[in-house]
Amino acid sequence: MTSEALAFDVASFDLEAAARRERRQTTRNRAVLAAGLVLSLLWIVPFYYLAVSVFKTNAEYGSGNPLALPQSLRPLVENVLDAWSRTKMAYGLFNSALYGLCGAGAAVFLAALAAYGLARIDFNGKTFWFLLIFSGTVFPFQMYLIPLFISYSKLGLVNTRLGMILFYTAICIPFPVLVLRNYMAQLPREMDEAARVDGCSEWRIFRSIVLPNCLRPMMALFLIQFTWVWNDLLFSMVLTSREEVRSVMNGLMVLQGGYAATTPNVVMAATLIASLPTLVLFLALRRFFMEGLKISTL
Amino acid sequence: MESSTRPSQEMTFGHPRPLPPLSRMMALERRRARRRLWTGLAFMAPAILFVAVFLLYPVGFNVYVSLTQWAKFSGFDRFAGLENYLLVFSSPKFGEAALNTGIWIVASLVFPVVLGLALALLLRGLQFQEALKSVFFLPRMFSATAVGVIWYYVYGNQGIINSFLRGLGLGGLVERWLYEPLWATPSMILTHVWQTVGLIMVLLLLGLNALPSEPIEAAKVDGAGRWQVFRHVILPLLMPTLLVVTIVSVLAGFTSFDLVWVMGRDYPNRSTLTLAVNQYWESFRANQWAYGSAIAVILGFFALGVTWIQTVLQHRLERR
Numbered sequence: 231m232t233s234e235a236l237a238f239d240v241a242s243f244d245l246e247a248a249a250r251r252e253r254r255q256t257t258r259n260r261a262v263l264a265a266g267l268v269l270s271l272l273w274i275v276p277f278y279y280l281a282v283s284v285f286k287t288n289a290e291y292g293s294g295n296p297l298a299l300p301q302s303l304r305p306l307v308e309n310v311l312d313a314w315s316r317t318k319m320a321y322g323l324f325n326s327a328l329y330g331l332c333g334a335g336a337a338v339f340l341a342a343l344a345a346y347g348l349a350r351i352d353f354n355g356k357t358f359w360f361l362l363i364f365s366g367t368v369f370p371f372q373m374y375l376i377p378l379f380i381s382y383s384k385l386g387l388v389n390t391r392l393g394m395i396l397f398y399t400a401i402c403i404p405f406p407v408l409v410l411r412n413y414m415a416q417l418p419r420e421m422d423e424a425a426r427v428d429g430c431s432e433w434r435i436f437r438s439i440v441l442p443n444c445l446r447p448m449m450a451l452f453l454i455q456f457t458w459v460w461n462d463l464l465f466s467m468v469l470t471s472r473e474e475v476r477s478v479m480n481g482l483m484v485l486q487g488g489y490a491a492t493t494p495n496v497v498m499a500a501t502l503i504a505s506l507p508t509l510v511l512f513l514a515l516r517r518f519f520m521e522g523l524k525i526s527t528l
Numbered sequence: 529m530e531s532s533t534r535p536s537q538e539m540t541f542g543h544p545r546p547l548p549p550l551s552r553m554m555a556l557e558r559r560r561a562r563r564r565l566w567t568g569l570a571f572m573a574p575a576i577l578f579v580a581v582f583l584l585y586p587v588g589f590n591v592y593v594s595l596t597q598w599a600k601f602s603g604f605d606r607f608a609g610l611e612n613y614l615l616v617f618s619s620p621k622f623g624e625a626a627l628n629t630g631i632w633i634v635a636s637l638v639f640p641v642v643l644g645l646a647l648a649l650l651l652r653g654l655q656f657q658e659a660l661k662s663v664f665f666l667p668r669m670f671s672a673t674a675v676g677v678i679w680y681y682v683y684g685n686q687g688i689i690n691s692f693l694r695g696l697g698l699g700g701l702v703e704r705w706l707y708e709p710l711w712a713t714p715s716m717i718l719t720h721v722w723q724t725v726g727l728i729m730v731l732l733l734l735g736l737n738a739l740p741s742e743p744i745e746a747a748k749v750d751g752a753g754r755w756q757v758f759r760h761v762i763l764p765l766l767m768p769t770l771l772v773v774t775i776v777s778v779l780a781g782f783t784s785f786d787l788v789w790v791m792g793r794d795y796p797n798r799s800t801l802t803l804a805v806n807q808y809w810e811s812f813r814a815n816q817w818a819y820g821s822a823i824a825v826i827l828g829f830f831a832l833g834v835t836w837i838q839t840v841l842q843h844r845l846e847r848r
Contacts, residue, residue, distance in 0.1 A: 259654070266650055270663040273722070276678050277666070279688055283681070296681075296691050340574045347571030353564045359572055366583040370783040370831045372807045372824040376593060376817050377586035400582030403575050432567050461671030463786040468812060479673040483790055486677050490793060494681055505674045512669040516662060520730065527734055527769070 283498040284309055291495045305495070312493070313500035317485045322478030322504070326460050328391065329477060333398025334455035338448050340399070341406035346436045348407070349414035350422060360411070366404035374401075375468050382469060389472050397465060402455040406448075409526055413447050414440060450522030453515060457508050478504045587828070594821040612822035621799060622823070625806035628713050629782055632802060635717045636724075636781025641774050643721065644728030648736055649758070651729070661733070665726035672723065676790030679719040680706065683791075707794045712801065716791050720784060728773050735769030736762070768845055775838045779831060803827055 275297075283291060285300035287308075313319060348360055378397065379388065387393030422435045466477040473481070482504045486497050512519055547553075594612055597605040616622050647664060651657050667675060682688045683705040690702045705715045739762065747761045785804040792798045792805065799809035803823060811820025 262650060263655055266654060266656075266660050269647075269650075270660050273663055274666070275688065276675075276682055276722075279682060280678050292686060295695075296686055296688050337578075340578065344572040344575035347568040351564055351568040351571065353561065353568045355565075356568070359569070359576065362584070363572070363575055363579050366579045368831060368835055369583070369587050370779075370804075370824070370827045371785070372783060372804055373590045373828045374583065374586045375808070376811055376821045376824065377589035378582075379812075380589070380593075380817075381586075396578075397582055400578040403578055404583075407575060432571070436571070457669065461673070463671065463673045463789070464808075467808075479671050479786075482677065483673055486680070486790060487793065490677075490680065494684075494686075497677060498681070501674045501677045505670050508669050508671075512666075523727075523730055524734055527731060527772075 280498055280502060283495055284502050286495050288493055288495055306499070309495050309499035310503065312496045313485065313503060316489070316496070317481035317500060318473045319478065319481060319500065319503060321474050322476065322481035323507070325391065325394075325475060326478040327507070329394050329398050330456040330459040332395045333459050334402050334452050336395075336399045337402030337455055338406050338452045341403050341451070342410055342441065342444060342448060343436070344403075344407050345410035345414050346440055348411045350419070350435075350440065351432065360407075363404050363407050366401070367408075371464055375464075378465075379468055387469075389470050389475050391475060393469060394466070394475070394477075397469065398459045398462075401465075402459065405526075406451040406455065409451060410444060410447060413444060413525060417443055446518075446521065447525050450518045450525065453511065453518055454522045454526075457511070460508050590821045590824055590828075593818055594825045596818055598818040598821075600815040600817055608818065612818045613826075615819060616822045616826065621797070621806060622803075624797075624800040625803045628801055629803045631713050632717060632720075632784070633778060633782045635714075636720070636777045637774060639717070639721045640724050640728045640777045640781075641770065643725050644732055644773070645770070647725065647729040648732040652733065652736055661726075661730060664729055667723040668726045670723070672784065672786035673790050675719060675723050676787045679715075679722075680791050680793065683715055704794070706791055707796070709796070712792065712795050716788055716801075719791065720781065720787055723787075724777065724780065728777060731773050731776075732766070732769060735766055735773075739765050768842070771838065771841055771845065775834060778834055782830070783827060 279296060282297065282300055285303050285306050287305045290301060290305070344363060348356060382388045382393055385393075387396075417440065421439050422430075425435050425439060460477075461479060462477070463479045463483055466480040467483070470476040470480065476484075482497075482500050485500050489497055548556075595608060595610070597608045597611075599605060651660055651664075654660065670678075684690070685702075685704070689705065693699065693701045703711055705711045743761050743765070744757060747757050752760070782802075783804050784802075785808065788801050788805050789798075789808070792801045795801055799806050799813075804827070807820050807823040807827065810816045810823065814820075
């Protein structure tokens, strides 16, 4: 009887403690969640500011609360048209898309080739060649600027689309080589050994066995590099100046230089247009981006 | 004929063929190794070519230009030794830019990593984790140019911060943030942290989720508190990730150009804002190519130093 009562007591004590712990846990979780939500709201205030400013007329922007909702949605059209014509934005968007697609696309493909050589073929002196490619990530961009400009001037590549694509291809290569080498090294080797015994050429093995297995990381790397090219300002500033060739970010920078004080709402509209493509890409393919970051840490 | 070399077929013939002499086998293996070398190089050739021509050759050329008297239009003049470097180091503009860059380095060493870690720990295992992660990562998808433009207005006279201060009746605190030498660099650093923390957080979350759970559980069973578990179990395990993330943050911080260039529009002497801006200005606005390339080499040495420190620390972590 006494032992039974004792057992009952212990059990009830335990239950109560567990319940208390549970309650404390949930209140703590709620507090953390609240903190996270408040912080994330603070985080998007600049985006909210951008979103409301593009709907304001110049006079409306200059007077009153910067975070106030716009009086009407109509000024957006005028702001966008203004921004569109003042920086020749159609050229900018086209050029940035071209540089991003060609530069990042070629770079990821060439990187996959190089990674195959590094990860799947045994030969001496591999480390040297790997370090050679990898050294492309060590130096700050400032070291490339003057020589590039001098050489491009001599070769007539300044202010050309070809020159931009070639350089963006080069600068986008080292990082994917690093990632894809690690990725390919962990794929099982039995299949290509079997294919090799069957007399398959290395090119066939690369194309029909390894490449199809690397499409997901390649897609993720392409997205990362495309976004980088799209967002780059420095190299476009140094290597291009003509409206027809420069990238969209370069155009935005020039627009801000000329109209930052007089028509902020137009500059804001241009900022939105220039950012929208990569933003949509991210929101649509978020999983790929996050996976890209994941494989980058392999 | 070709298929007869397969082991399975050899067995069916009953008697194995005699092995070729050792010297021939070694010669064959050497030939095969050489073929593998050329195949490997063929696969790597395009990448190596691009990197060598567009990235490594410029680095060498830059060092060379920095040792000459190179003018934009006439080209090479004469070999100048370290003259450009002496000029750079004795320039007050360089001094100011170097000081600001130093502030950038220290700030990007501390703030993004500490805040990123705090956010990662906060968000781990939380409801809506994925959505919140995206919110904090979002600024990273904008270009530094776009972010610079937006924050240029955030800090402006009509901007959020000054309006907020006026609304609180603190009109006396209203500043021209990007115009004042005291405030310009901290303001830009705040923007930079806002933009980069999301990436650091995501990388640290990946690192945290990859940690083995046994030591953490064991510490909890042994009665370790929340802080003790973090300080003595999680933090040491996370060290390799933290190191990589810190290096990435520093290297991105001290050469960041786009943001500073766009936000520094109103700064009294923009070329002194950071070394990256200083280098661009001297090279492409003042056309002092030799001088500008000397600044680039100084930045390059710094980057090499950081990379060297990273490898040393990594080795030390691995040995532990």
